[in-house]
Each structure stands twice: as structure tokens, then as C-alpha cells.
Amino acid sequence: MFLTDAEKRMRDGAEGDAVAAAMDLLLRYGYALGAERLCDIRNVAGTMTQPSPVKARLVAEGGWDKAFAVINLDSDLDLTVPQMRVPTCQLQHGFGPDSVDIVPYPKANVELQDDAEAFYGRHGVNILATCTPYQVGNLPLRGEHCAWMESSAVIYANSVLGARTNCEGIASTGAASLTGKIPCCGNHLEENRRGTHLISVSGTTVESFQDWGMLGYFAGGVAGEDHPVITGEISRPDLTELKHFGAAAATSGGVELYHIPGITPEAASVEAAFGGPAFGGPAFGSSAKSVPDPVVYGPAERRAVYETLNEIGESGDVDFVLLGCPHASVDQIRQAAGLLDGKRLSAGTELWIMAPRALKVMADRSGYTEVIERAGGRVLADSCPAMSRAAPAGTRVFATDSAKQAHYLPAILGIEAWFGTLEECVAAAVTGRWNGGLR
Amino acid sequence: MSDKVILHGRNVVPGRVEGEALVSHEPISGWGGIDPARGVIIEPRHELFGVCFAGKVLVFPSAKGSSGWSGFFQTTRLSGTAPIGMIIGRISAKSALGAVVTRVPAITDLDTDPCAAIATGDWVLIDNSTVEVTKR
Numbered sequence: 001m002f003l004t005d006a007e008k009r010m011r012d013g014a015e016g017d018a019v020a021a022a023m024d025l026l027l028r029y030g031y032a033l034g035a036e037r038l039c040d041i042r043n044v045a046g047t048m049t050q051p052s053p054v055k056a057r058l059v060a061e062g063g064w065d066k067a068f069a070v071i072n073l074d075s076d077l078d079l080t081v082p083q084m085r086v087p088t089c090q091l092q093h094g095f096g097p098d099s100v101d102i103v104p105y106p107k108a109n110v111e112l113q114d115d116a117e118a119f120y121g122r123h124g125v126n127i128l129a130t131c132t133p134y135q136v137g138n139l140p141l142r143g144e145h146c147a148w149m150e151s152s153a154v155i156y157a158n159s160v161l162g163a164r165t166n167c168e169g170i171a172s173t174g175a176a177s178l179t180g181k182i183p184c185c186g187n188h189l190e191e192n193r194r195g196t197h198l199i200s201v202s203g204t205t206v207e208s209f210q211d212w213g214m215l216g217y218f219a220g221g222v223a224g225e226d227h228p229v230i231t232g233e234i235s236r237p238d239l240t241e242l243k244h245f246g247a248a249a250a251t252s253g254g255v256e257l258y259h260i261p262g263i264t265p266e267a268a269s270v271e272a273a274f275g276g277p278a279f280g281g282p283a284f285g286s287s288a289k290s291v292p293d294p295v296v297y298g299p300a301e302r303r304a305v306y307e308t309l310n311e312i313g314e315s316g317d318v319d320f321v322l323l324g325c326p327h328a329s330v331d332q333i334r335q336a337a338g339l340l341d342g343k344r345l346s347a348g349t350e351l352w353i354m355a356p357r358a359l360k361v362m363a364d365r366s367g368y369t370e371v372i373e374r375a376g377g378r379v380l381a382d383s384c385p386a387m388s389r390a391a392p393a394g395t396r397v398f399a400t401d402s403a404k405q406a407h408y409l410p411a412i413l414g415i416e417a418w419f420g421t422l423e424e425c426v427a428a429a430v431t432g433r434w435n436g437g438l439r
Numbered sequence: 440m441s442d443k444v445i446l447h448g449r450n451v452v453p454g455r456v457e458g459e460a461l462v463s464h465e466p467i468s469g470w471g472g473i474d475p476a477r478g479v480i481i482e483p484r485h486e487l488f489g490v491c492f493a494g495k496v497l498v499f500p501s502a503k504g505s506s507g508w509s510g511f512f513q514t515t516r517l518s519g520t521a522p523i524g525m526i527i528g529r530i531s532a533k534s535a536l537g538a539v540v541t542r543v544p545a546i547t548d549l550d551t552d553p554c555a556a557i558a559t560g561d562w563v564l565i566d567n568s569t570v571e572v573t574k575r
Contacts, residue, residue: 032538032545033530168532169510172509408471411472
């Protein structure tokens with residue numbers, strides 16, 4: 001791999017052992033990827049504070065310096081963590097002190113994370129504590145090279161914002177935070193950002209939050225790790241719908257980038273999405289040849305996705321309703337509050353809405369949290385049941401409006417899942433019964 | 440009497456290791472897909488649901504799902520439940536970093552689809568950029 005003189009100096013220890021260890025990891029990783037060089041980045045979204053049994057053991061052995069060396073740099077050396085070299089944020093992590101008495105989650109984890117926040121805050125990590133950094137002020141520009149992890153954030157940054165990041169991991173974002181470098185390959189290169197699969201919505205209209213999530217789940221199944229291009233009978237989506245669509249596509253497949261011609265920034269047209277005009281500069285000859293035959297998403301495909309997402313549901317007795325995956329917007333919290341206003345949750349059923357802490361503050365200030373709490377629900381920040389492996393005690397059956405959570409939570413917590421609309425989920429919380437169905 | 444096949448590919452993590460193959464024909468999830476404490480696949484819809492990969496050469500087409508992939512496989516190394524090698528059909532950032540932090544010999548971009556050429560139970564030898572398969 002080609003290295004600049006400055007990169008060689010970092011590798012050789014001129015900027016300290018921790019930076020040298022970070023460069024060592026980036027070189028091993030770049031070799032594994034077959035990357036030819038590194039690129040400069042100044043926007044890292046990673047995770048350092050999330051509690052885990054291994055992390056607790058390492059902190060007990062050698063403090064946060066040891067935990068960072070092993071987990072975030074994959075290094076066995078005794079290192080001292082320096083200041084972050086470039087802006088770095090903490091993604092979603094465990095539950096915080098305000099969750100105690102609500103969430104059955106180990107107090108030791110809350111304390112470990114509190115300690116971690118203090119340590120990493122001192123070292124320049126912005127504790128955003130959300131899977132949606134783009135909702136709370138971290139909005140990379142079009143064309144900006146980043147090192148982000150969190151698959152739902154990566155797909156949003158690449159597709160909706162036009163920023164450039166691969167789906168990084170804990171060690172690569174740790175190394176990037178100390179160097180401002182990441183291997184330059186994959187989504188960082190223009191020629192790798194074109195569409196690969198055309199999906200045409202036909203005979204059904206995708207216009208609701210639920211339908212955008214189901215279309216995303218379908219797109220991930222069709223495209224795998226490639227780049228679906230969505231066309232046909234779709235409404236103009238908003239932030240929350242594309243947040244749901246992308247999280248679902250990254251869950252059923254490994255999609256990190258998609259295009260919606262006329263809506264997302266790198267595809268002015270279907271032809272452009274596949275490399276025609278307006279993508280990589282002027283196109284020569286007919287670009288239409290490169291557009292593949294469409295895969296149709298119609299009523300039968302929509303029904304099949306719905307049934308897949310509901311196949312883990314058997315009992316109609318719902319004891320937990322989970323909203324806000326990825327973390328809710330203020331509008332999503334407001335909508336839930338509107339449906340819960342004047343209602344009371346069924347005894348034995350809990351409702352949690354997960355949100356970025358900064359947006360929970362806005363929901364508190366707008367009075368939405370109070371309406372939700374009066375009904376017996378909760379707005380919780382920083383984490384989610386999947387990240388923290390925590391649901392209300394005794395949960396056997398949960399309902400959610402998130403395709404991603406319907407996919408993951410049965411595996412993580414061993415519980416049944418129902419997937420439906422926000423209205424169906426709130427109704428389940430109020431009646432204690434699932435009464436959803438595809439409409 | 441053994442039936443040997445040699446596959447050629449691109450080295451991902453240098454090294455030489457031999458052992459029994461565990462082949463997945465479906466992509467593997469890290470976070471939400473494996474339990475690193477036990478080295479077991481836990482995704483309910485997966486063909487290898489409940490199967491342990493510790494001590495095996497894991498052969499799989501690609502990584503899918505969360506960016507926690509590499510961290511979960513790093514945890515298998517720290518927990519003593521890691522696979523001893525990886526043969527990856529199509530590499531991505533997730534699986535490349537995962538192989539690096541698991542610190543086991545790994546290879547990709549093979550001249551033959553490894554998930555078709557290798558069966559669970561075959562004996563495989565990864566030696567940098569080649570794989571020698573002894574059919575069982």
C-alpha cells in the first residue's frame with residue numbers, strides 16, 4: 001500500500017506508540033481489503049463506551065488505556081490513549097443512569113459506561129450516544145470521506161447524504177480517530193458507487209413508513225451487499241422513511257449504498273444511477289445499455305416480506321411495544337404521543353420509544369414525553385433493547401414498527417415478534433393484544 | 440486414498456493453518472448472528488443455527504448485517520471460541536476487518552466458489568494464498 005511521508009512517520013512512531021499501533025491496524029486492514037492507499041478523513045463515528053464482559057475485564061486489568069488498545073486498536077501493547085486527532089463521536093451504547101428502575105439492565109454496566117464517558121469525553125470523543133448521528137448534528141457533506149460504523153448510519157450517510165464511508169468496525173474507527181486515515185477503497189471510490197440492481201415498485205404504492213421499511217427489507221434480499229436502485233410507484237420519502245428503509249436493507253442484506261433517482265443526490269435519473277450522465281462525468285455512447293432488467297416489487301412481494309417479518313409471532317398477547325429503531329425523530333415521538341394522548345397502557349404491557357438524548361430533551365420540552373408517560377409509556381435515550389440485551393422483565397412477545405428490530409430481537413432475546421404500523425403497535429400497547437394485518 | 444483439490448486466491452491475513460471445514464452457504468451475521476461466548480451461530484433462520492464454529496476453518500460467502508461483525512469475531516478470539524481460519528467468498532470491510540482482528544489465516548477471491556468446492560467436514564489447509572482441500 002502506498003503511504004505518504006506523513007503516514008510513514010505515524011507508522012514509525014514519530015507521533016507516539018498509540019498512533020503507530022493505529023497505523024499498524026490500518027495497514028493490516030488495508031492489506032486485507034486490497035486497498036492501494038489511505039484517504040484523509042475528519043469524521044469518525046465509532047464505539048468505545050459500550051459495556052461488555054470483555055471490556056469490563058480489560059478495564060479491571062489495565063484501565064481504559066488497555067481496553068482501547070485491545071478492542072479499538074487490536075493491539076497487545078501498553079499504550080496511553082492520546083487526544084482524538086479528528087472529530088470523533090460515540091454511537092449508541094448501553095443504557096444510562098436515568099434508565100435504572102425502568103430497564104432491567106446491570107447497574108455495573110451503567111457505572112462502567114459512566115466511567116467510560118468521562119474518560120473518552122476528556123480525550124475528545126463527542127458522546128452523541130445514538131445510532132443516528134445525522135439527526136443530532138453530525139451531517140457529513142456530499143463527497144466527504146468518513147469512517148463510520150453502524151450499518152443503518154452508514155447506508156444513510158452514503159445514500160441520502162452522498163458522503164463516502166465503508167461499513168467500518170470498532171478497531172478501524174478506533175484507528176481512524178487517532179490518525180485521520182482509513183483505507184481508500186470500496187465506497188470511497190467513485191467507480192464503486194454505481195447502482196447494480198434495479199427494483200421497480202409496480203402494482204402497489206410505497207408511501208407509508210411501514211411500506212418503506214418493507215421495501216428496504218426486500219431490497220436487501222435482492223441486492224445483498226450491492227447497490228439497489230429504486231424506481232416506480234413510490235411517494236417522496238422523508239428522513240424517517242429513509243432511516244427505516246436503509247436500516248432494513250442493511251439488515252436483510254449488507255446494503256451500504258442505494259440510489260432513488262430524483263431523490264438521492266448521486267442519481268438524477270435511472271441512467272445516472274447506473275453510471276450514465278451526471279454520475280461519473282459525461283457519458284459516452286448509450287448508457288441505457290447498462291441499466292439492468294428490473295426486479296418487480298408488487299403486491300405478492302410485499303405480502304411475502306410482511307409474512308417473513310411476522311413469522312416469529314404466534315401468541316397474540318403482547319407484553320412489550322418497542323418504537324424508535326433506528327432512534328426516533330422528534331416527529332415520531334410527537335406522533336406516538338398523539339396516539340397515546342388520554343389513553344392508558346394495558347396492565348402488563350410496556351411501551352418504550354428509543355431516541356437520541358438530544359431529541360429526547362426536545363420531546364420533553366415540547367410536552368410529548370409527559371403525554372407518553374401519563375399513558376404509561378417511556379422515552380428512553382442512548383441505547384436500545386438489542387444493543388443492551390434488555391427488555392421489560394418477563395417479555396415473551398413484542399411488537400414493533402421497525403423491520404430491523406423485528407428481524408434481530410427474536411435472535412438476541414429469544415422472544416416472539418410482531419411487525420406492524422405505529423397505530424397497530426400503540427393499539428397493542430393499549431389493549432395488550434396484537435391485531436395487526438397487512439392493509 | 441484421498442481426493443485433493445487446490446484453490447488459489449488472494450491472501451487476507453497471512454499464515455498457515457489446517458483443520459476441519461465448516462461451510463455456510465448463507466452469509467453470516469456477527470452482531471445478532473453469533474454468540475461469541477460460545478462460538479455458536481444463533482440466527483434463527485440460518486442454515487447453521489446452533490452450530491459451533493470454534494476450532495474450525497469457517498468457509499462462508501460473505502458477511503452481512505451490523506458493523507459489529509468484526510468486534511464480535513474479535514471477542515471470539517478473546518474468549519477462546521474463534522474459528523482457526525477463514526475462507527471468504529466475497530470480502531467486504533466487515534469481513535476483512537473481522538479476519539484481521541480474529542488474527543487467523545484468511546483468504547478470499549478464490550478461483551472456484553469455496554462454498555461449493557468445500558463441504559463441511561473436509562480437511563482444509565490454508566497456506567497464504569492457496570487452500571488445499573482433502574475431501575472426506
